[in-house]
Amino acid sequence: METVKLTINGQEMTAPKGELLIEACEMNGVYLPRFCHHRGLTPQASCRMCVVRVDNPKIPKLQTACTMPVTDGMVVTTESPEVEETRAAMIEFLLSNHPVDCPVCDRAGECELQDQTYGFGEDRVRSQFDDKENYLERQISPFIYNDPQRCVTCKRCTRVCEEWMDENAITTINRGSATLIGSFGGWVECSDCGNCVDVCPTGTLLHVPYKYVARPWDLKQTPTVCNFCSDGCSILAGTRSEKLIRAVARDGRGRTAGGINHDFLCALGRYTVDFVHSKERVDRPMIRRGEHLVPTTWDDALSFVAKKLSDIKAEKGGQSIGVISAARLLNEDQFVLRKFADEVLQTPHAEHYHDDDEVDLTSFYRYGSPTIATQEHIQNADAILLIGSDPNEENPLTAFSIRWAVRQKAARLLVVNSVASRLERQANIAVRVREGSEAAIIQALLDEAKLADAADAMGANADDIRAIRKVVHESGKVVVIFGDELSGAAVEALPLLEEVLASPSAEAAEAAKKAYIDSLQRQVRSSNSTQKPSINENPYTYIVEHPTLEVGASPARTETKFSFVPLARYSNTLGSGMMGMASGYKGGMSAQAMLNAAGGGIKALLIAGEDVVFKANGDASLVKSQLDKLDFLVVQEMFLTETAQLADVVLPVTSFAESQGTQVNNGSQIQFVRRTIPPVGQARPDWMVVNQLAKLMGVDFGYQGQLKNVFKDITETLPEFAGLSHNQLANEGATPIKFAASDLSKINRAELAERLAGQVAKINRAVAVDHAPLTAKAGSRLHQRYVQITRRSEMLTPSLPQVAEGEPAKVLMFPA
Amino acid sequence: MFTQANETKLDEIITHYPVKRSAVLPALYIAQEEHGYVTDDDVKYIAQRLDMRVNEVEEVVTFYTMYSRKPVGKYKLQVCRTLSCALLGAEKIAEHIEHKLHIGMGETTADGKFTLMEVECLGFCDLAPCLQVNFDYHEKVTTDSVDQLIDGLK
Amino acid sequence: MTKVLTNRFHLKGQACDIDVYKQTGGYQALPKALKEFQPDQIIEEVKKSALRGRGGAGFPTGMKWSFVPKESKRPKYVVCNADESEPGTGKDRDLMRYDPHQLIEGMIIAGFALGSNTSYIYIRGEYWFIKEILEKAIAQAYAQGYLGKNILGSGFDHEMYVHPGAGAYICGEETALLESLEGKRGHPRLKPPFPAVVGLYGGPTVVNNVETLAVVPHIIMNGGEWYKSLGTEKSGGTKLFTVSGHVNNPGNFEVPMGYPLMSLINNECGGISGGRKLKAVIPGGSSVPILTAEECQNITMDYESVAAAGSMLGSGGVIVMDETADIFESTMNLTHFYKHESCGWCTPCREGTRWLYKVFERMKRYEGRPGDVELLYDLADKILGKSFCALGDAAAMPVQSAIKKFREDFDRRIKHNLIQIAKAAD
Ligand SMILES: Cc1cc2nc3c(=O)[nH]c(=O)nc-3n(C[C@H](O)[C@H](O)[C@H](O)COP(=O)(O)O)c2cc1C
Numbered sequence A: 001m002e003t004v005k006l007t008i009n010g011q012e013m014t015a016p017k018g019e020l021l022i023e024a025c026e027m028n029g030v031y032l033p034r035f036c037h038h039r040g041l042t043p044q045a046s047c048r049m050c051v052v053r054v055d056n057p058k059i060p061k062l063q064t065a066c067t068m069p070v071t072d073g074m075v076v077t078t079e080s081p082e083v084e085e086t087r088a089a090m091i092e093f094l095l096s097n098h099p100v101d102c103p104v105c106d107r108a109g110e111c112e113l114q115d116q117t118y119g120f121g122e123d124r125v126r127s128q129f130d131d132k133e134n135y136l137e138r139q140i141s142p143f144i145y146n147d148p149q150r151c152v153t154c155k156r157c158t159r160v161c162e163e164w165m166d167e168n169a170i171t172t173i174n175r176g177s178a179t180l181i182g183s184f185g186g187w188v189e190c191s192d193c194g195n196c197v198d199v200c201p202t203g204t205l206l207h208v209p210y211k212y213v214a215r216p217w218d219l220k221q222t223p224t225v226c227n228f229c230s231d232g233c234s235i236l237a238g239t240r241s242e243k244l245i246r247a248v249a250r251d252g253r254g255r256t257a258g259g260i261n262h263d264f265l266c267a268l269g270r271y272t273v274d275f276v277h278s279k280e281r282v283d284r285p286m287i288r289r290g291e292h293l294v295p296t297t298w299d300d301a302l303s304f305v306a307k308k309l310s311d312i313k314a315e316k317g318g319q320s321i322g323v324i325s326a327a328r329l330l331n332e333d334q335f336v337l338r339k340f341a342d343e344v345l346q347t348p349h350a351e352h353y354h355d356d357d358e359v360d361l362t363s364f365y366r367y368g369s370p371t372i373a374t375q376e377h378i379q380n381a382d383a384i385l386l387i388g389s390d391p392n393e394e395n396p397l398t399a400f401s402i403r404w405a406v407r408q409k410a411a412r413l414l415v416v417n418s419v420a421s422r423l424e425r426q427a428n429i430a431v432r433v434r435e436g437s438e439a440a441i442i443q444a445l446l447d448e449a450k451l452a453d454a455a456d457a458m459g460a461n462a463d464d465i466r467a468i469r470k471v472v473h474e475s476g477k478v479v480v481i482f483g484d485e486l487s488g489a490a491v492e493a494l495p496l497l498e499e500v501l502a503s504p505s506a507e508a509a510e511a512a513k514k515a516y517i518d519s520l521q522r523q524v525r526s527s528n529s530t531q532k533p534s535i536n537e538n539p540y541t542y543i544v545e546h547p548t549l550e551v552g553a554s555p556a557r558t559e560t561k562f563s564f565v566p567l568a569r570y571s572n573t574l575g576s577g578m579m580g581m582a583s584g585y586k587g588g589m590s591a592q593a594m595l596n597a598a599g600g601g602i603k604a605l606l607i608a609g610e611d612v613v614f615k616a617n618g619d620a621s622l623v624k625s626q627l628d629k630l631d632f633l634v635v636q637e638m639f640l641t642e643t644a645q646l647a648d649v650v651l652p653v654t655s656f657a658e659s660q661g662t663q664v665n666n667g668s669q670i671q672f673v674r675r676t677i678p679p680v681g682q683a684r685p686d687w688m689v690v691n692q693l694a695k696l697m698g699v700d701f702g703y704q705g706q707l708k709n710v711f712k713d714i715t716e717t718l719p720e721f722a723g724l725s726h727n728q729l730a731n732e733g734a735t736p737i738k739f740a741a742s743d744l745s746k747i748n749r750a751e752l753a754e755r756l757a758g759q760v761a762k763i764n765r766a767v768a769v770d771h772a773p774l775t776a777k778a779g780s781r782l783h784q785r786y787v788q789i790t791r792r793s794e795m796l797t798p799s800l801p802q803v804a805e806g807e808p809a810k811v812l813m814f815p816a
Numbered sequence B: 001m002f003t004q005a006n007e008t009k010l011d012e013i014i015t016h017y018p019v020k021r022s023a024v025l026p027a028l029y030i031a032q033e034e035h036g037y038v039t040d041d042d043v044k045y046i047a048q049r050l051d052m053r054v055n056e057v058e059e060v061v062t063f064y065t066m067y068s069r070k071p072v073g074k075y076k077l078q079v080c081r082t083l084s085c086a087l088l089g090a091e092k093i094a095e096h097i098e099h100k101l102h103i104g105m106g107e108t109t110a111d112g113k114f115t116l117m118e119v120e121c122l123g124f125c126d127l128a129p130c131l132q133v134n135f136d137y138h139e140k141v142t143t144d145s146v147d148q149l150i151d152g153l154k
Numbered sequence C: 001m002t003k004v005l006t007n008r009f010h011l012k013g014q015a016c017d018i019d020v021y022k023q024t025g026g027y028q029a030l031p032k033a034l035k036e037f038q039p040d041q042i043i044e045e046v047k048k049s050a051l052r053g054r055g056g057a058g059f060p061t062g063m064k065w066s067f068v069p070k071e072s073k074r075p076k077y078v079v080c081n082a083d084e085s086e087p088g089t090g091k092d093r094d095l096m097r098y099d100p101h102q103l104i105e106g107m108i109i110a111g112f113a114l115g116s117n118t119s120y121i122y123i124r125g126e127y128w129f130i131k132e133i134l135e136k137a138i139a140q141a142y143a144q145g146y147l148g149k150n151i152l153g154s155g156f157d158h159e160m161y162v163h164p165g166a167g168a169y170i171c172g173e174e175t176a177l178l179e180s181l182e183g184k185r186g187h188p189r190l191k192p193p194f195p196a197v198v199g200l201y202g203g204p205t206v207v208n209n210v211e212t213l214a215v216v217p218h219i220i221m222n223g224g225e226w227y228k229s230l231g232t233e234k235s236g237g238t239k240l241f242t243v244s245g246h247v248n249n250p251g252n253f254e255v256p257m258g259y260p261l262m263s264l265i266n267n268e269c270g271g272i273s274g275g276r277k278l279k280a281v282i283p284g285g286s287s288v289p290i291l292t293a294e295e296c297q298n299i300t301m302d303y304e305s306v307a308a309a310g311s312m313l314g315s316g317g318v319i320v321m322d323e324t325a326d327i328f329e330s331t332m333n334l335t336h337f338y339k340h341e342s343c344g345w346c347t348p349c350r351e352g353t354r355w356l357y358k359v360f361e362r363m364k365r366y367e368g369r370p371g372d373v374e375l376l377y378d379l380a381d382k383i384l385g386k387s388f389c390a391l392g393d394a395a396a397m398p399v400q401s402a403i404k405k406f407r408e409d410f411d412r413r414i415k416h417n418l419i420q421i422a423k424a425a426d
């Protein structure tokens, strides 16, 4: 990385070239006060707090460090009477129109205005007016509370809404000292991500569920990882008196949870954490007595289960017992479950539950692992090809990274999708294809001769597809993001892209990128907002090359040209498979097959954390009757789900907040989940329950009840995890897993091409392409997917007014 | 949403710019001309018409003082209050109108005919004091000429 | 005295008709420019003329034009700043309503010089009637082949449109103007990049005042040297001044640069109204520091002389105040203006103007507190040079200069002082 030397307050320092002065100072330990500046947002220079004196080059006026790129030999003074007086004056100005109602403000204690007043203000009050601009406090969305009086008009919130979320749901209205954060009609309809609240430096925007709930200094804040989608965002979990009260990406002082999501979180990760304290939690073991499940002790429950399983194993053989887990369980849980199946039950049948329509990972990893892209790679890609799925709905962080890449780095987004996605607005080329036809794009990319026919199969214009192929071919780093819509041979063939569409040369790729940026600059800049925005709406990028989110880091690039993001469905879908909870592994049945075989080949099931009845699309009664056929059903659960209600024994287990361990996200990064609260009731971690069962059934895994021993076992058993430790992961955050790279020589190309052709041939070309615009509120698919858990969150309830048990979340309309 | 003539006019205006959004100020004038003020429906319609989002229209309307988001009188009596006019008695003119119409600054007569407004410099400083009624300028006004003017409008 | 821009004013608007304009020498510069000049030569000629921008900042126009990159990826634009909202200024109004073609011709030539095929006249919304005059004139120019495709067979195309503002002083600031023209809130942009490089829709853009552009045809006709010779060495040509306030005959007057201020007041304007005594003059629109009567005596109206006296020529809006004026009141009036017109973007201007006005309010009621005058001065100091755009400076300078020069008008407003005065009288 290129660096420059500059002098700050007489001391020589270095900083990355092109970095903003405010960040360069911070890297060198000189903190400059700020309100409007935020490293993830376009510069705005409105609060005037970060002013500095620049002597070389000599500039007559004080300059805002948040807009100055550093240059070699720059001489800067950040501490002088002149600078300090100006900062103090800005604070004084802000306070002159501020209620200073800290005693009743939720932000007090983590308020940047407070901090900076202490740090940089003066201890005098000259503005004694009773009539501040008095605007009434009001709630502006199910999750956002607004107290306009406290606003310092830094507009971080509106920029977050526009730049991160592409929503423009809140905006500035009025002007001058009457400026307000608001919206048309006064009610904000958005995807409820709540990021605007997190970045607000004052108590102007507040989380409704957290309002008047706690004072920040009473909170214990623990960084941990979200347990919903496969992106794996870090959250800062705030607990008080052993209760999990809130989840934020960054606390009011700008401290973030670290991790891969910077300051970003989505509605689900943020506003559902209270499910862990739901009144519906099962807090002690229960055993069936006739019609009823009645509470019992752990000892009784466990010995009963051990005995039953031993008996069935003895009678019908181990393979008559199946183990099903939920993909959100941590690696340690999955590993012990698999080991339990292998060594105790001696059954091959152990799998984490797959939804019918989940992305096909088996084919993807058939020949080893292609290069996997992390969020950082996405953000630094030259081209992004999105096939199937709508990350905006299902993997919000991935969607954020895509938008970031397009907006800040002029990445070209190519969308080939039968699913409507708001990301189309960012796309360089977006092609809506007929349902179930996504496989054809792979064929078109791999074999130009078949392109025209493939385009026809998709119901797309061949020229568009050709254009996409050209971009993919000429671009430097290409990230392919694919979701549920892609399967079988199409997924299997993905690694071949590297061969077929390798760039002519690095220079050619560079030239193509230049030419593209050039073409963007030829476009009229102020594009209409509901059309795709061009490179960047703000004029500053013309002088400041925007730094990466990771301050100072050089752009992350993969070694191969192509890297992939399989949009795995659940937080630990990938990890679960790697732990061996996969069908086919040792010839075992899939979870669905086990359910079908209930009463037949399968006599007993151990189900950990999955509500298989709920999951059964439409045929719940069928699954119920299947479960009824079992001799024995034991369920490890947090809630008395429909599945648990049918169990012979229900064992209460911990949620992600009460357990510790690791999970693997869709960027193949392993992350450490920290315990934030003690177990609710008598709940125990899944791995521990199974470990105890094993012991009772005569096998000691040798863990001595210690989680770290489980992980040690993992690192010793699975080469990908070799050398890792919980400690290391806890300190270093998301760590890439080193897979064996895919071995293209193993691929039988002719056979694969034939299968792919078969896949394309099966596409029903009579189906019309659905060109309907996106109308669903962002995130609604995400809500639906986890509704078995999220419906137990009281925080979320205001946004989902009529969610009855088992009913999917109401889909709200996205603002037009 | 607008009259056919105005729709045609707006279509023509849009052609002046490389992006539709630039036509938002003219479009808002049309809305105001038709409905007296910018209604909620106008905001939504203009957003749709110009490929903007409602908030982008709303933030624009509320920035510029010549648009109103609330009903106003048929005649907006806009008294310039800035220095050159003030030096030559703008305040007296304003007070005179207040008494004459029995309304305060910013208020509308009961019959919805007049709204009295104080505005900043109208660019007629050398012809002060100056009063603008809707788009019509009246220069060097006196209490007498204001009387005549208002009576003429009734 | 040679008049350049106002020669058709006596026709009281008849020159809005293209035929009258042509009969009086109009549309001769354009053919000449297209035939006899290379674009660069026009820029050179403008440089020679020592024409400085008439919008307020007085930036040399030729130099501004030469900043426009020759090769540009995006279309270039010429934008005429007809926002004219600076209190005390009404010159562009008359230039447009009495002689619209002069401006149009100037803009087409500027477009040719800069290689721009599109221009906009951003006119303040209040000037709706002038917008209509301009639109008629533009239509005539199209009809006669001065605008549109292949102008006068030269191969040069140029389209021109009028765009109305909607009540925002800040939209006179060139970058806020561009934002507004793009259909957004009128917040100024960060500079650099300057509009000449990245301006309207991202393309290189020259923003010039009406008066600046209206001069261009005359420079083409008579040469830059000629224009320069009308004024002083550094401030070329003539300038329009709007004189308002306490004078017998207020109005717009075109005088050569370097014309004595007192002559302007006494000759052109017929002296102070009612034969009263002069108290103060704001020489260049409300944003510039005020001058005392003494300071006015020897001042000549050109950029350098006014600057030497501690003020600025600004937009040429001369506001004259006689002895009856209370400088406290007039400064308060202007502070209200700036508070009302602050766009709200940056802290010092948004909150500072509000605070200033609050202090003024209590002082107006004669309830000023000891130290309030110093407070005003200090607040202005904390705005000055710290704001995002020049509006903050514009709000601060009048306050500071008024306090410095007319302190007694302020001191009277302090309650404490009143008590002292009353006691002394006892
Ligand atoms: C707050 C503010 C208001 C301004 N208002 C006007 C205006 O109304 N008319 C104008 O021509 N220039 C105005 N200007 C100056 C413009 O920014 C710009 O300098 C000018 O249009 C350039 O044209 P010129 O070079 O021909 O002077 C204003 C500047 C500021 C900072």
Ligand code: SF4
Pocket: C170, C188, C341, C342, C343, C344, C345, C346, C347, C349, C350, C387, C388, C389, C390, C391, C392, C393
């Ligand atoms: S000084 Fe600041 S608030 Fe004032 S008009 Fe300029 S940018 Fe807006």
Ligand code: FES
Pocket: A033, A034, A035, A036, A037, A044, A045, A046, A047, A048, A049, A050, A051, A064, A065, A066, A067
């Ligand atoms: S942080 Fe630089 S101006 Fe706000």
